[in-house]
Amino acid sequence: MTRIPFSVVAVLTILSLPFAAGCSGDPNSSGAAILPDSLIIETRTTTATADTGFLERVRGNQTTLLVGKTPEYEARSLLRFSFPAFDTLARIDSGILKLRVTYRLPEGGGAVEFDVHEMTAAWSSLTFLWDSLTDSFDPTPAGSFSGTVTSADTMVRVRIDTSLLRRWLVAGTGSLMMIPAPGSASVFGFGSHLTAADSIQPVLEVMVTDTSTATLRRNAVSGVFVADGTAPVIPGTILLQSGIAYRSRIMFDSLSLPTGASIAQASFEITADTAVAAASRASRDTLTVSFIQDRAYPIDSIVLSGLCYPVTENGVRLYRGELKTYVQLWATREPNFGILLRPLGELTTLDRIGVYGAASVDSLKPRIRITYSRFP
Amino acid sequence: MIIRHRATTGTRTLLLFAIGILLITARVEAGSGGSVYSRFGIGDLSRTTSPELYGLGGTGLAVSPIGSVNDMNPAAWAGIGKVRFSAGAVYEGFSTTDGSSSVYLAATRFDGLTFAIPISPDNGITFASGLIPYSRVNYNIVVPETRSGLDYTMTYRGNGGISRAFAGFSATITTGFHAAARFEYLFGTLSYSMTQAFGTSSYSGASLVRSENVSGFGSTVGVLLDGLGAVLGMAEDRSLALGLTFSPATYPTSETERVYRYGATPSPSPPDSISEGERSFRLPFSFGSGLSYNSPNLLLALDARYQEWGRTGFETPAGVRLRNSVRLSAGARISRSADPNLSSSRRVTYAFGLFHESGCLEVNNTPIRENGITAGISFPILNETRLSFAASFSLRGSTDNLLQEDKIFRISASMDIAELWFQRPVEE
Numbered sequence: 001m002t003r004i005p006f007s008v009v010a011v012l013t014i015l016s017l018p019f020a021a022g023c024s025g026d027p028n029s030s031g032a033a034i035l036p037d038s039l040i041i042e043t044r045t046t047t048a049t050a051d052t053g054f055l056e057r058v059r060g061n062q063t064t065l066l067v068g069k070t071p072e073y074e075a076r077s078l079l080r081f082s083f084p085a086f087d088t089l090a091r092i093d094s095g096i097l098k099l100r101v102t103y104r105l106p107e108g109g110g111a112v113e114f115d116v117h118e119m120t121a122a123w124s125s126l127t128f129l130w131d132s133l134t135d136s137f138d139p140t141p142a143g144s145f146s147g148t149v150t151s152a153d154t155m156v157r158v159r160i161d162t163s164l165l166r167r168w169l170v171a172g173t174g175s176l177m178m179i180p181a182p183g184s185a186s187v188f189g190f191g192s193h194l195t196a197a198d199s200i201q202p203v204l205e206v207m208v209t210d211t212s213t214a215t216l217r218r219n220a221v222s223g224v225f226v227a228d229g230t231a232p233v234i235p236g237t238i239l240l241q242s243g244i245a246y247r248s249r250i251m252f253d254s255l256s257l258p259t260g261a262s263i264a265q266a267s268f269e270i271t272a273d274t275a276v277a278a279a280s281r282a283s284r285d286t287l288t289v290s291f292i293q294d295r296a297y298p299i300d301s302i303v304l305s306g307l308c309y310p311v312t313e314n315g316v317r318l319y320r321g322e323l324k325t326y327v328q329l330w331a332t333r334e335p336n337f338g339i340l341l342r343p344l345g346e347l348t349t350l351d352r353i354g355v356y357g358a359a360s361v362d363s364l365k366p367r368i369r370i371t372y373s374r375f376p
Numbered sequence: 377m378i379i380r381h382r383a384t385t386g387t388r389t390l391l392l393f394a395i396g397i398l399l400i401t402a403r404v405e406a407g408s409g410g411s412v413y414s415r416f417g418i419g420d421l422s423r424t425t426s427p428e429l430y431g432l433g434g435t436g437l438a439v440s441p442i443g444s445v446n447d448m449n450p451a452a453w454a455g456i457g458k459v460r461f462s463a464g465a466v467y468e469g470f471s472t473t474d475g476s477s478s479v480y481l482a483a484t485r486f487d488g489l490t491f492a493i494p495i496s497p498d499n500g501i502t503f504a505s506g507l508i509p510y511s512r513v514n515y516n517i518v519v520p521e522t523r524s525g526l527d528y529t530m531t532y533r534g535n536g537g538i539s540r541a542f543a544g545f546s547a548t549i550t551t552g553f554h555a556a557a558r559f560e561y562l563f564g565t566l567s568y569s570m571t572q573a574f575g576t577s578s579y580s581g582a583s584l585v586r587s588e589n590v591s592g593f594g595s596t597v598g599v600l601l602d603g604l605g606a607v608l609g610m611a612e613d614r615s616l617a618l619g620l621t622f623s624p625a626t627y628p629t630s631e632t633e634r635v636y637r638y639g640a641t642p643s644p645s646p647p648d649s650i651s652e653g654e655r656s657f658r659l660p661f662s663f664g665s666g667l668s669y670n671s672p673n674l675l676l677a678l679d680a681r682y683q684e685w686g687r688t689g690f691e692t693p694a695g696v697r698l699r700n701s702v703r704l705s706a707g708a709r710i711s712r713s714a715d716p717n718l719s720s721s722r723r724v725t726y727a728f729g730l731f732h733e734s735g736c737l738e739v740n741n742t743p744i745r746e747n748g749i750t751a752g753i754s755f756p757i758l759n760e761t762r763l764s765f766a767a768s769f770s771l772r773g774s775t776d777n778l779l780q781e782d783k784i785f786r787i788s789a790s791m792d793i794a795e796l797w798f799q800r801p802v803e804e
């Protein structure tokens with residue numbers, strides 16, 4: 001019988017040591033009583049020290065385009081179409097622009113009048129603003145609409161001048177602007193080329209006769225709306241206006257947190273001033289809150305956007321959101337330039353949301369309830 | 377000069393041992409914890425990395441180990457006749473209780489390497505160097521807590537330690553009187569972390585890691601008087617030795633860094649790091665004296681060590697105080713024979729020991745003391761190359777005054793290689 005050397009047994013014993021450590025139990029609180037390290041949890045509520053409303057023209061990726069006019073607002077939309085090669089000998093019988101209605105202000109709708117003008121200036125949905133309107137279109141209308149858009153209506157059809165369509169078809173592209181007439185009493189919105197459903201997008205249908213009659217159906221390839229209006233000034237109330245838009249920066253300058261504070265929760269609350277709100281059923285009654293990185297106007301360096309949802313507590317309507325990321329950054333590495341508030345539907349509606357600001361009574365001021373852990 | 381190289385027939389054993397060391401060191405990071413007492417001061421102090429000496433209760437100030445390099449008293453290097461190289465590992469298990477809860481936590485780690493090169497054996501001139509642990513922080517505590525109506529879990533973790541790289545020389549001043557000095561470079565990181573975790577995503581936790589990066593220089597001098605037996609008229613094959621060591625106070629620097637990681641901060645945002653700069657602290661002097669009696673088959677040894685922790689100037693939390701420490705130990709080694717011409721089984725040595733340590737900690741007005749017993753075995757695997765093991769069991773602290781009692785199990789192992797290098801061949 002072969003005898004196993006003692007040295008091999010001993011070495012194997014050593015090899016087993018690492019696995020013996022695996023026999024350890026799970027750590028528990030044994031010994032915690034004499035640990036000097038401990039943290040303190042504190043909660044404090046800080047209220048807004050200032051707020052500043054400012055105008056920031058909307059642009060860009062809008063899924064709803066607006067046209068119309070009310071005593072307070074005016075909205076215009078631009079659309080661009082592209083066309084395949086066209087036989088110049090063909091006859092254009094008619095052209096119809098079809099717009100799917102997805103939004104109305106006021107909610108029940110109302111009279112709408114607008115003209116369609118050919119755009120003469122180059123434009124982009126990312127750069128065209130209300131301030132860009134001057135001399136950007138042909139003053140001669142190439143189509144018009146007049147009617148009442150109610151909640152029962154799902155589509156608006158506008159006849160487009162065939163001579164304009166011929167120029168577009170020959171050029172392979174063309175764009176238009178819809179300008180509301182003074183007789184308008186409402187604003188309606190329609191799905192843009194960015195809406196997911198093809199059936200909701202703006203469509204231009206052109207009847208063309210060559211050897212036979214055919215319908216050329218083209219979806220818009222680009223679009224944008226611009227709007228303007230005057231926000232009423234109500235002391236102590238912040239007006240957040242979509243579509244134009246009016247935003248607000250809220251400051252919390254009195255925030256002072258100890259070094260090493262870990263923000264466990266920072267609940268932001270702002271009380272709604274429902275008396276000045278204006279919204280439709282299609283609106284999203286929610287605020288977007290963003291972390292401001294730059295003090296200077298136009299305050300367009302914003303990050304970490306989140307949402308503040310409406311809640312009703314004790315009969316008071318509030319918007320509430322979580323700002324722990326912001327407060328943590330303020331407590332550690334970033335300067336406190338405040339937060340930016342805007343309506344969630346800023347790019348798709350003309351909704352107006354009123355909230356009480358820093359100049360209101362203490363109980364209505366925007367506030368952050370901060371729960372933090374203080375490490376040693 | 378011809379370097380004599382001898383192919384080892386114990387290659388398999390050496391290979392297995394090397395793999396074992398690698399496995400053990402790989403597991404160091406996965407070690408699950410130790411004792412909360414290592415949270416204070418600079419952690420648990422390491423006494424010796426030699427299982428030969430540890431088996432004697434950590435007694436070695438007047439002992440010349442058979443296979444390893446004495447890392448307690450450098451004057452013992454004077455008796456080394458062949459090149460020695462030692463590498464070891466240690467397993468430590470802590471069964472702790474604070475009276476209301478208990479846990480068993482264990483860890484394994486690399487336990488240093490040393491080598492010694494005899495330059496002039498006749499004159500006791502030996503150069504030795506190595507890397508050995510000085511202290512170790514290792515605790516792991518998980519506490520469910522409720523404060524301000526919030527439920528969360530705190531995890532307290534300590535790891536790291538101070539290592540000691542040393543190099544020095546020994547010399548025989550006169551017959552039976554050896555002296556040595558070694559210079560040490562202390563370095564390492566002591567890391568203390570606390571992590572807060574909430575059970576719900578509505579709240580964000582965070583962690584703080586405080587690191588102390590320690591570096592500095594130290595030294596140890598030692599003497600060994602191993603001719604006392606002759607003075608006292610003992611028989612020729614018996615001897616009595618007295619060993620003394622002294623390590624003067626040194627002032628390493630410590631650079632503190634706090635790193636906060638916040639759960640609310642979006643990844644991969646970097647953590648917040650706060651450097652608190654460099655400061656100096658006093659690592660107190662230590663003094664040790666030991667006595668040993670040697671006969672052909674028996675060694676008896678006795679050590680006393682003192683370290684002046686009461687004057688370190690360390691900042692300690694409320695309820696904790698550092699005080700001067702005293703360690704007393706005694707051990708016996710039994711060997712059948714040291715004659716290298718005999719078979720391996722006849723050259724196995726067995727060691728037993730016990731120790732009492734009145735440690736440097738006083739918590740809640742209660743001194744933390746440790747009492748333990750040890751045992752060891754060392755056997756040759758090839759000529760004078762040895763494998764050594766030591767095991768110990770000790771009790772530290774008590775559950776009085778809200779303290780913690782540790783039952784500490786420790787197993788250490790080392791491979792001690794002894795070979796002839798730099799020897800001139802016999803001219804024919």
